[in-house]
Amino acid sequence: MKTDKQQVGLAIVGCGTIGRIRAELARAFPGIGWIGLCDIKSDIGRKLAEDVEADFYTDDYRELLNRPEVTATIIATDENFHFDPTMLAIEKGHALFIEKPLATDARQSAQILAAIEENGIDAVVGYTQRFRRRFLAIKERLVTGQIGDVHSVVTRAFMNRMVPIATTQRTQERATLTPMVVSGTHSLDMSMWLMEGKKPVSVFAQSCDKVLSAHGTKDSTFGVFTMEDGTIWSMNISWALPEVWPGAVYGIEIGIVGTEGVIDIEDTHRDLVMATNVAQGGGYVPDGYVPPARHVDFLTSYPPGDLHDGQLWGPMREETNSWFQRVYAGARTPHATAADGHRNLMMTMAMDLSAKRGVPVALPVDPDELMQELVG
Incomplete structure (x- = not known):
């Protein structure tokens, strides 16, 4: 200090x-x-x-x-x-x-x-x-070896489509505004933080765009990373769920398997549900976009936290x-x-590159190579 x-x-x-x-x-x-x-x-x-x-x-x-x-x-x-x-x-x-x-x-x-x-x-x-109590508690168990050496990880993130609509509407430079780069980066960072010390050496990913192609982005990207020590990690995100999906932003599920145990994380916010006749607003609503009325909410699912008495309480505080x-x-x-932030960007873009090529990509990837193929 x-x-x-x-x-x-x-x-x-x-x-x-x-x-x-x-x-x-x-x-x-x-x-x-x-x-x-x-x-x-x-x-x-x-x-x-x-x-x-x-x-x-x-x-x-x-x-x-x-x-x-x-x-x-x-x-x-x-x-x-x-x-x-x-x-x-x-x-x-x-x-x-x-x-x-x-x-x-x-x-x-x-x-x-x-x-x-x-x-x-x-x-x-x-x-x-990273500042939520549950993830700090999990991190402590991992760094103290409570489940041994981690060898298999699965991460799944689901979001409604209000975030990509809001994000893409603010700019015409949309080539890199993908589900992984904009939002999947949060669950990727969390997973890499929990797997601290693991070095990714390759990724194979695929994407689809049946819904959000009209907004210049993808619906979902699913991929598998292989680490230098042989650890495998499935990293998946979809931000194309309907606007009426009750999560204010996204829910995450993570499974971490080690040689001595497992940590199973359900962070979907479905443990606190409100249903009401009063229409609820969205978390991210751009000018000119009117989302459908939402009458069910997963409370506490807005990542920065929640308001009480005019103050924000939660992880962003x-x-x-x-x-x-x-x-x-x-x-x-x-x-x-x-360094974590740059690594996260390179990994999310490498997933997009693999999905575009349709083949695995060796890591790390050269930034010039990434931008040339993803943007041109």
Whole structure:
């Protein structure tokens, strides 16, 4: 832990849903001495600046990140726009919190990681589910050898289609906005974190697009990874379930088999169900899209957490406040590193590449090769 604690000057680039959550938590954290905000949509940005009594607001990220008060930066823009503000924050030497992914271009992701490592930046990536009590408990059992050496893993994620519709509607650059890259990355990160130390050497995957091809993306991607030590891992996601599917975002099931035991995880949120005549809204609803009324909800299935008395409670609160403690006091935290984030992107894209080729792909894959074949 640090003994010479200095007040943190925090910049948040991107004032949408996640930027707002983190800004509100920052205002309540005693180690944050200054908050600056940026968003290209000035109405959204200025409203958040007013709500959290920010010290500075601009619609130009360069103006914000060049402020002398800034010592730490959160990158919370849309996925396609992480690269430029992230590289400037690295140049300025800021501690970094980057919402996943580092970038949607594998070459840019590699460039970001290289810059972070060359400049000795403390950078983490937003994989919120690592901060849930159940997964921390499972991680502890694995690292203490309670089920022996893991040799077989199965991961399944199911989501309704509101997320891909919302994600693709914001941009025409959709070639890399696939179920694995955008959403499967969360269950992939969780699985790789739980299998810490396992090195993937190949993947064979397949995809289909009967529903979401009209939105420029795939419905589902299923794949099998082989690890260097012979461990096999089935990684599957579908984000094409009907809009009326009760999960606010997604449910995950993971089975982990070791030489001495097994851990079986059902994280589908079907243990807390609400049925009501009152129509329920969706988790992610883009402008111009009106989803059908939903009258059944799996409560607690919104990944950031849940609102009570005007405050968000749950893993995103834990994740954000832990990062503030990391930056302010040097606390040890279970955040995903920049290297984890880059690995996750490369693995999700390798699944898409294998599905496109129809054959197994050897890992690791060169970023240029990935982008050339996936985007052209």
